[in-house]
Amino acid sequence: AQSVTQPDxxxxxxxxxxxxxxxxxxxxxxxxxxxxxxxxxxGLQLLLKYFSGDTLVxxxxxxxxxxxxxxxxxxxxxxxxxxxxxxxYFCAVGRMDSSYKLIFGSGTRLLVRP
Amino acid sequence: GAGVSQSPSNKVTEKGKDVELRCDPISxxxxxxxxxxxxxxxxxxxxxxxxxxxxxxxxxxxDRFSAERTGxxxxxxxxxxxxxEDSAVYLCASSVDINQPQHFxxxxxxxxx
Numbered sequence: 001a002q003s004v005t006q007p008d009x010x011x012x013x014x015x016x017x018x019x020x021x022x023x024x025x026x027x028x029x030x031x032x033x034x035x036x037x038x039x040x041x042x043g044l045q046l047l048l049k050y051f052s053g054d055t056l057v058x059x060x061x062x063x064x065x066x067x068x069x070x071x072x073x074x075x076x077x078x079x080x081x082x083x084x085x086x087x088x089y090f091c092a093v094g095r096m097d098s099s100y101k102l103i104f105g106s107g108t109r110l111l112v113r114p
Numbered sequence: 115g116a117g118v119s120q121s122p123s124n125k126v127t128e129k130g131k132d133v134e135l136r137c138d139p140i141s142x143x144x145x146x147x148x149x150x151x152x153x154x155x156x157x158x159x160x161x162x163x164x165x166x167x168x169x170x171x172x173x174x175x176x177d178r179f180s181a182e183r184t185g186x187x188x189x190x191x192x193x194x195x196x197x198x199e200d201s202a203v204y205l206c207a208s209s210v211d212i213n214q215p216q217h218f219x220x221x222x223x224x225x226x227x
Contacts, residue, residue: 032213034215036218041220042220042221043118043120043205043207043218043219043220043221044205044207044218045218046215046216046217049215090157092157098170100145100147100162100170100209100212100213100216101159101162101170101173102147102149102157102159102216103159104156104157105156106156107156
């Protein structure tokens with residue numbers, strides 16, 4: 001069965017520092033991959049997606065992610081974090097034959113130090 | 115443009131009561147999805163609709179849970195005889211079609227006393 005692992009429950013970075021959030025998935029074929037962000041009391045906002053093609057994808061708010069098939073990873077990066085980026089981040093996987101059923105990781109809570 | 119709208123935003127009810135949660139998808143989106151977000155289980159897929167039909171109900175946790183969608187638009191998730199373990203945030207999402215990115219509403223926070 002497919003699964004998604006976000007190994008970091010919490011990450012704290014200083015404002016202006018770079019950020020990398022890790023995501024590893026388990027799935028036999030090439031999956032659809034997503035990163036969502038959730039602010040307190042709100043729903044999930046799509047940051048970026050990978051379906052096929054270029055393995056480095058650009059998203060909103062200055063985020064990017066790189067699909068590495070050999071490592072089964074889809075890590076999220078941002079070169080300079082802003083205080084408003086503090087939120088919870090979820091990586092999700094969709095199978096090509098049932099892409100509607102997203103499997104989510106457990107999330108990483110990002111704290112930003114002033 | 116309007117996003118996915120869910121109501122109520124919060125619902126507190128007594129154990130054993132029935133509850134209805136409503137989702138109004140983005141106009142023109144044919145696919146609609148329900149997820150549950152709880153502390154112990156994270157985000158779980160419940161059910162999805164393509165038009166008015168629900169090809170996959172496999173995520174519904176028990177027969178107390180049901181959902182319908184009418185007119186290819188609004189959907190209602192109904193939980194009968196609520197239990198404390200039903201306490202969670204219920205999120206609705208919609209997409210232009212399956213295989214397209216899902217856009218989420220702000221959720222309904224359900225608390226069972």
